[in-house]
Amino acid sequence: MSLSAEAYDAIVVGSGISGGWAAKELTEKGLKVLLLERGKNIEHVKDYVNARKAPWEYPHRGRRTVAMEEAFPVLKRDYALNEMNLDWWASDEDNPYTEIRRFDWYRGYHVGGRSLMWGRQSYRLSDFDFEANAKDGLAVDWPIRYADIAPWYDHVERHAGIQGSIENLEQLPDGQFQPAMPLNCAEDKAANALKGHFDNRRRIIPARTANLTQALPGRSPCQYRNACWLGCPYGAYFSTQSSTLPAAVATGNLTLKPWSIVTEVVYDKDAKRASGVRVLDAVTDKSTEYKAKIVFLCASTLNSTWLLMRSATDVWPGGLGSSSGALGHNLMDHHFRVGASGSLDDWGLDDKYTFGRRPGGFYIPRYRNLFGDKRDYLRGFGYQGGASRSGWDRAVHELGVGGDFKDRMAQPGSWRIGTSAFGEMLPNHENKVGIDEAKTDKWGLPVLKIDCATGENEALMRVDMANDMAEMLDAIGASDVHTYDAGYSPGMGIHEMGTARMGRDPKSSVLNGWNQVWDAPNVFVTDGSCMTSAGCQNPSLTYMALTARAADYAVQELKRRNL
Secondary structure, three states: OOOOOOEEEEEEEOOOHHHHHHHHHHHHOOOOEEEEOOOEOOOOOOOOOOOOOOHHHOOOOOOOOHHHHHHOOOHHHOOOOOOOOHHHOOOOOOOOOEEOOOOOOOOOOEOOHHHHOOOOEOOOOOHHHHOHHHHHOOOOOOOOOHHHHHHHHHHHHHHHOOEOOOOOEOOEOOOOOEOOOOOOHHHHHHHHHHOOOHHHOOOOEEOOEOEOOOOEOOEOOOOOEOOHHHOOOOOOEOOHHHHHHHHHHHOOOEEEEOOEEEEEEEEEOOOOEEEEEEEEEOOOOOEEEEEEEEEEEOOOHHHHHHHHHOOOOOOOOOOOOOOOOOOOEOOEOEEOOEEEEEEOHHHOOOOOOOOOEOOOOEEEOOOOOOOOOOOOOOOOEEEEEEEEEOOHHHHHHOOOOHHHHHHHHOOOOOEEEEEEEEEEOOOOOOOEEEEEEEEEOOOOOEEEEEEOOOOHHHHHHHHHHHHHHHHHHHHOOOEEEEEEEOOOOOOOOOOOEOOOOEOOOOOOOOEOOOOEEOOEEEEEEOOHHHOOOOOOOOOHHHHHHHHHHHHHHHHHHHHOOOO
């Protein structure tokens, strides 16, 4: 092993949504920051090689092949496996893991991480979420409330660029929004038709997404191309590359090192602090140690926990942060792939069509177990959906030849509306991860073993998730209404959370209310692993806000010489 003399004020592990924000905030506050990414670099615009390709420019029209399915046995389980952005998903062969119970782990190992491929739905949590564990007597209480994080939601929304509408909903706080992308004509009619039903508790609103509707410095508004997952040359959606990384680079305080696999947080037993990190070069296999005053772990939920478990094992056999017994436990996701759809053929919209390829549809905020409603399960769910007209591709299901057939296929098809519900998964100590010392990855490092499943609470919730939407569609006058449950396995939501939760007591949590590891207060963990409960809202906006908040606190503590 070669020991580097390089030292920094701060080290950030991981360059995705959380890591990009940590790098931006810390460099802008004057710290010299080393940003470590285990995968390759992807440069904004230049490396979005498929962003403007037409379907016929791909050898297999953008779809998957048998060879791809053999090489990606996990990724093939869902939509993520395709020819268009396969290079942005981590290799299943190089990065295996052990499934005690099925867990679909979809990863992006490159600069920007999954901020390049995320769905961009951006919603705040509310005190209904931050108070839920305490009120239900479940797991542990969040150490913060909405008032603690609200200013940081404001801060990150202004920089990231979140479009949305002001709704004044207590369970879904409004934010610092750019003008909302309007509902299309069918969705708007559905929203108006729903008013007056269900005591006005259920509401269709425009989806809130990290897609610009007004320009920000260096970034242009959304072009309605529906190609976000290929990288946006216009910078119209939030990603590390389009937003936080340029800001960090502009300070002159950032050093970015791709191909750097952090294998250990180095712990100083005498100082009771981390002194830095140990890094394996993914290309040369050489190890290097970098030193810093503070360390931010933003490697994504499961990788940050893996790293903690491999650190300071001479002090705590379970790893850094394991003294409470909570490290590795309470893995959560959002369960979905259940809902309903219906036809709008009788709505008189035959002369209407949609504009462009909008990157978001509508949202129905949570209403269950709120405001006096009480179900036979805890927590609730929200819906993400949209209305659209079928196009020429419906011809795949038709039998026909000749001019009349061609004429019909040249016209839009029927209007339909549909949703998938996203439901909260409860924290459960038995949903856990550990290290499988018997299996290694491409670099000879032991891999994670994951043991996670949904329970009775989620099963009961899924009944409402399907039937409630059918009720709404019936109420607004849709026809041919069908419910569905396409099945779900943990991980499919790509919202993995928990395993290094925040809390109020070092005896029952890994992190305190500032995202500091109780056992090493100069180590901060601000990715999804810090989540104490999941809510039903997409979590990435909360990661951004928690990261910015923790970075501000870390710099204050450095100035006070407490770290």
